[in-house]
Amino acid sequence: MCAKYKKGFGYKTINQRLPVILTKVIDQVARDKNDIGKKLGAGALEEVKDVIGELAKLKNEMVTNKSIQRTGSAVWNEYLANVAKKSFNGIEECVRWYVAPWLFVECYMYHRMNEAFRTSTFLKTYDPFRGQKEEAFFESVEPACVLGEFVLGSKNGPELLKTLLEVSLWGNRCDLSISQGESNAQDGNLVDQLVPLREKILANDSQQVWEVLEKVRKSSSSPRRIGYILDNSSFELFTDLCLANALLESGLVDNVDFYVKAQPWFISDVLVQDFHWLLDTMASLTDKPVLVQLATKWKENVQTGRFSVVEHEFWTYPHAFFEMKDSEPALYHELGSKAFLIFKGDLNYRKLIFDTNWDFETPFPKSLLGFSPAPLVALRTLKADCVSGLPAGVGEKLSEINHDWMNTGEYGLIQLSE
Ligand SMILES: O=P(O)(O)OC[C@H]1O[C@](O)(CO)[C@@H](O)[C@@H]1O
Numbered sequence: 344m345c346a347k348y349k350k351g352f353g354y355k356t357i358n359q360r361l362p363v364i365l366t367k368v369i370d371q372v373a374r375d376k377n378d379i380g381k382k383l384g385a386g387a388l389e390e391v392k393d394v395i396g397e398l399a400k401l402k403n404e405m406v407t408n409k410s411i412q413r414t415g416s417a418v419w420n421e422y423l424a425n426v427a428k429k430s431f432n433g434i435e436e437c438v439r440w441y442v443a444p445w446l447f448v449e450c451y452m453y454h455r456m457n458e459a460f461r462t463s464t465f466l467k468t469y470d471p472f473r474g475q476k477e478e479a480f481f482e483s484v485e486p487a488c489v490l491g492e493f494v495l496g497s498k499n500g501p502e503l504l505k506t507l508l509e510v511s512l513w514g515n516r517c518d519l520s521i522s523q524g525e526s527n528a529q530d531g532n533l534v535d536q537l538v539p540l541r542e543k544i545l546a547n548d549s550q551q552v553w554e555v556l557e558k559v560r561k562s563s564s565s566p567r568r569i570g571y572i573l574d575n576s577s578f579e580l581f582t583d584l585c586l587a588n589a590l591l592e593s594g595l596v597d598n599v600d601f602y603v604k605a606q607p608w609f610i611s612d613v614l615v616q617d618f619h620w621l622l623d624t625m626a627s628l629t630d631k632p633v634l635v636q637l638a639t640k641w642k643e644n645v646q647t648g649r650f651s652v653v654e655h656e657f658w659t660y661p662h663a664f665f666e667m668k669d670s671e672p673a674l675y676h677e678l679g680s681k682a683f684l685i686f687k688g689d690l691n692y693r694k695l696i697f698d699t700n701w702d703f704e705t706p707f708p709k710s711l712l713g714f715s716p717a718p719l720v721a722l723r724t725l726k727a728d729c730v731s732g733l734p735a736g737v738g739e740k741l742s743e744i745n746h747d748w749m750n751t752g753e754y755g756l757i758q759l760s761e
Pocket residue numbers: 356449515518519520521522574575609687688689690691693726727
């Protein structure tokens with residue numbers, strides 16, 4: 344899929360969404376300029392100007408449909424060469440913003456943005472999205488308290504697990520990329536919304552997920568460790584922690600390894616510091632005892648290693664996941680050592696199914712193209728126009744009602760591949 348078809352979501356993304364997102368990054372850096380200068384001195388101030396120049400250049404390349412440029416990253420250059428080889432007779436110059444695969448181009452924008460920061464001296468670890476992520480959590484403190492009370496007051500077992508799979512799924516509606524950085528917090532009590540939302544789950548394997556996890560619980564291999572490939576910070580991360588908490592406390596698994604991005608990504612994606620920020624912030628909200636209680640528990644899990652946070656550059660590469668086995672065999676092997684994997688969100692889903700226009704009814708495991716390090720579940724609200732594994736007729740019916748149904752975040756999936 345690429346951005347050349349004006350009716351597709353790819354076109355809208357390259358033509359409207361990404362320029363807005365990048366402009367906001369430039370504005371943010373410009374706003375932070377004086378602070379950075381005051382804190383770090385004149386050298387830093389000069390550098391901020393250079394970074395803004397780089398970002399403006401990037402925006403110009405995007406809106407004028409220039410060729411995708413090589414960068415300082417061998418991995419990205421090799422991927423670009425392969426895209427050229429596969430679709431453009433090897434001519435890299437022909438790989439332009441509107442004709443290159445959409446997934447590649449969208450990731451490339453964030454890669455180039457990060458390169459501008461990372462190659463600087465003073466702004467190496469600057470995260471232009473930090474403020475938005477933090478604000479998003481403060482906007483969802485009330486729904487988080489309600490959910491926290493629910494989690495603490497519930498009995499472990501299949502019902503709670505299935506409920507929390509849905510909670511974590513709908514947490515994925517709160518990403519800041521779909522809203523181009525505008526506030527997109529959880530609205531109201533999510534637990535109460537679950538029943539009416541259920542009809543929006545187009546494929547729901549939560550019972551089978553429970554059965555697979557029961558097998559994990561009974562298995563002799565110890566410790567029973569799962570990998571949780573996270574997506575967004577703030578309320579979504581809170582829902583993920585609630586699910587992980589239930590997995591531990593029900594005795595289904597012993598350890599949860601959370602995989603996070605190593606660079607600011609798609610605005611709201613979790614970085615290591617976002618993970619710890621959330622726990623520290625919850626612990627500091629003394630007028631919200633339920634959040635303090637959960638933070639204490641989860642910090643203890645981090646200290647004892649029952650929770651761990653792992654960053655890996657692969658999650659900010661352009662590769663589809665079926666390519667991981669060859670391009671990042673060590674990570675594939677590492678995921679293969681887990682008893683179960685949870686993949687969150689739209690971008691991870693697109694990478695799982697190679698961002699391909701599958702027939703709606705193609706079985707989900709088949710659309711993973713051989714990616715199968717361990718049994719896995721995808722929890723994803725649909726925010727891009729690709730999907731697989733739908734029951735007969737469902738996709739066709741929804742297309743008749745609203746041609747944009749795959750891009751709105753209104754529908755969800757809980758899909759298992761054993
Ligand atoms: O945070 P998520 O669920 O991966 O969504 C990321 C965003 O990227 C996209 O996949 C592509 O732009 C959107 O559809 C979505 O807004």
